[in-house]
Amino acid sequence: MKTSLTGIQIWAMPVLLGLVSTGGLTAALLSDGIGDAVSWIALAAPVVTALWYGVRRT
């Protein structure tokens, strides 16, 4: 029987994605140039994560 995951195991990725998304949403608001680039990379993270896990074959 599979054992239950701990809270950290369950929430590590969601919290990380949430923080990265928040950073991305804020970066472009505070600075042009560098801030825009940071926002592109940071907000691409949830998209790439969703597609990576969503389409991979296990």
Add this chain to the structure above:
Amino acid sequence: MLTRSSIKHWYLIHKWTSLICTAFMLLLCLTGLPLIFSDEIDRALGYSVTPPDLPETAERADLDAIISAAKARRPGDAVQFIVADPDEPDLWFVRMAENVAAAKPSAFYAFDARTGDYLYQYPLDQGVMNIMLRLHVDMFAGLWGTLFLGLMGLLLVASLVSGVVLYGPFMRKLAFGAVRRKQSTRLKWLDLHNLLGIATLVWFLVVGATGVINTLATPIFGQWQSGELADMTAPYRTMPPVREPGSVQKALDAARTVAPDMSLGFIAFPGNGFAGPRHFVAFMQGNSPLTSKLLKPVLIDAQTGGVVETRELPWYVTALLISKPLHFGDYGGLPLKIIWALLDILSIAVLGSGLYLWLKKRNVSIEARLDALPNEKEKDCA
């Protein structure tokens, strides 16, 4: 750890808030998708203007001449606003309407800010993009339509929050991103719903909440007009409204002297809801990425052209102004718009998979579903 009965409560919240708002959220996500690129689409369709190439010059046309030229084009109408665009420093835009206070514009002109030449008249209320915009903003139902969509947005926020609460118990035996493809189509879509939902959560929450704030634009500005603006113009209350306002160029020059580090966003003409019966109001913007989204109103006497007062906008208007870029995704260039569109498509998948899961299992109780979780044990839930 959530008890079984609290999971059930959160599940009911998730189910009902989602069920009520999903159809409207699908409409908003679908119409919002082309709206992300409305500037690009307008440009591609030719509904835009580029200032002609001229030798570099610091010369600026007189605003009063531009106003006269606009009035000559529509002699029966009134100028409501002069609008500037920080991305197009060589253009002035003039909005006209049947009268200065009318809610709907009758014309929106572009003028060359260097020569004062008339350049272009934007088409109003026509085209596919206008249909998208109206469906997105008010479903052709005016303020009540907008407020209704705001209510649906609140339900979305509740649905997202309850979804996060449920994510924990549903993922207790599954590694992040695990998608059970082999067992049943329903389980596969449940896992995809959880994955896409948690990945896009913060973006969806921010776009949803800022969308709700945007639906309150009319009451928010109404509050400012009847509160702060009425207060600023109070000493003039007993005086008659001006029929023919004085020089708008003089008014702008005066506004610039009290806000030297700022540039003009727009000027509202006397008699408009954003000005006073006897005053222009120049709304000045900062020059940093963040402060360029904010506005500072400068009240100018329409007859003397002198500055009467300037005060910062209250927090609730500032919240509205900040929520606009965060809803539109137009503050980080084309790459950000593309990412915005991808996140929007993923959100459509979250809404669609949620609807599918409900259709598929609407006759099965949450108890049966909890029992079906991998190796779920009563004691684990307690």
